[in-house]
Amino acid sequence: MIPYAWRRMLFWFLGVLVAVQSLIISVLVFISEWRKRRAPPPAFPHxxxxxxxxxxxxxxxxxxxxxxxxxxxxxxxxxxxxxxxxxxxxxxxxxxxxxxxxxxxxxxxxxxxxxxxxxxxxxxxxxxxxxxxxxxxxxxxxxxxxxxxxxxxxxxxxxxxxxxxxxxxxxxxxxxxxxxxxxxxxxxxxxxxxxxxxxxxxxxxxxxxxxxREHRPPMPPIGERPWSPCIR
CATH class of the missing domain: 3.30.870.10 (Endonuclease Chain A)
Incomplete structure (x- = not known):
């Protein structure tokens, strides 16, 4: 049996992890909605x-x-x-x-x-x-x-x-x-x-x-892999 202190620490860790992920999701949703509402800037030179x-x-x-x-x-x-x-x-x-x-x-x-x-x-x-x-x-x-x-x-x-x-x-x-x-x-x-x-x-x-891939079918091989030091 897992000692009480270890169980408590595990639950605390999982709780913190869930809380952090929830906070990140909330921030991302807020930023996404804010960007949708602001006026688009003019296109930059390119x-x-x-x-x-x-x-x-x-x-x-x-x-x-x-x-x-x-x-x-x-x-x-x-x-x-x-x-x-x-x-x-x-x-x-x-x-x-x-x-x-x-x-x-x-x-x-x-x-x-x-x-x-x-x-x-x-x-x-x-x-x-x-x-x-x-x-x-x-x-x-x-x-x-x-x-x-x-x-x-x-x-x-x-x-x-x-x-x-x-x-x-x-x-x-x-x-x-x-x-x-x-x-x-x-x-x-x-x-x-x-x-x-x-x-x-x-x-x-x-x-x-x-x-x-987990449960998905594998992709077949396609032959030897090329290598170019100029592109790398």
Whole structure:
């Protein structure tokens, strides 16, 4: 039998953990509502970067969200075989809905679509938005999937990656999440890679899926992993 003092300490720890998480959720909800009510600022100056060739890859830098989203949606629309999308925040606003609709359309056409997003980062997103058609493979990543994970510090990390890989040929990676806010009111940096480096990012996506898939079917291997010191 567990001593009373230990039980009391355990209950105290769990209570503090729940209280902290509840406070964080409340703050996130408040910030989200406050942002919706404030007037949008004017668009900040930005420029369209030229494409550079790096070790056999065409590389383009994006610093303006709307330009990036247009390129990402175009890549999704032109997908023939596979689409891998991974993001930290995916807002259930019109832009988020657009991404979801385009993915569903390609999945209905027979394209293999896999989606990963962080569960904690999207707690303020409506549950209805996070329901996808059965044709889309979805992993809502949670670090605390099992109660005993509370005692494993390695499980406290979030999935903060933002990736889009299409047909193992073109890939996007960087700091932009998915949401209307980031289209015109946010400064970040993203890359589009067209070439063999895209396959390396596809391997990274597959590794994450297979390591965290729980009950979901595994993703099949796609051959040897390329490596480029110029891209790394």
């Amino acid at each position: 420029e369209r970067r030229q494409i550079a060739e790096v070790d056999g890859n065409d590389v383009r830098i994006y610093t303006y969200g709307q330009d990036l989203y247009n390129a990402m949606l175009s890549a999704i629309d032109n997908a023939r075989e596979t689409i891998y999308l991974e993001t930290f925040i995916w807002k259930g606003d019109p832009l988020g809905e657009t991404f979801k609709e385009r993915l569903a359309r390609k999945a209905a056409e027979g394209v293999q679509v896999y989606v990963i997003f962080d569960k904690f980062a999207n707690m303020v997103v409506a549950p209805s938005f996070k329901r996808f058609p059965a044709t889309i493979n979805v992993l809502e990543y949670s670090t605390l999937e099992r109660p005993w994970y509370l005692f494993d510090p390695r499980r406290y990390a979030r999935d903060h990656r933002k990736l889009l890989i299409v047909d193992h040929e073109v890939a996007f990676i960087g700091g932009f999440n998915i949401g209307k806010l980031y289209a015109t009111e946010w400064r970040d940096t993203h890359l589009r890679l067209r070439g063999p480096a895209s396959l390396d990012l596809a391997h990274a996506f597959i590794d994450f899926w297979n390591n965290n």
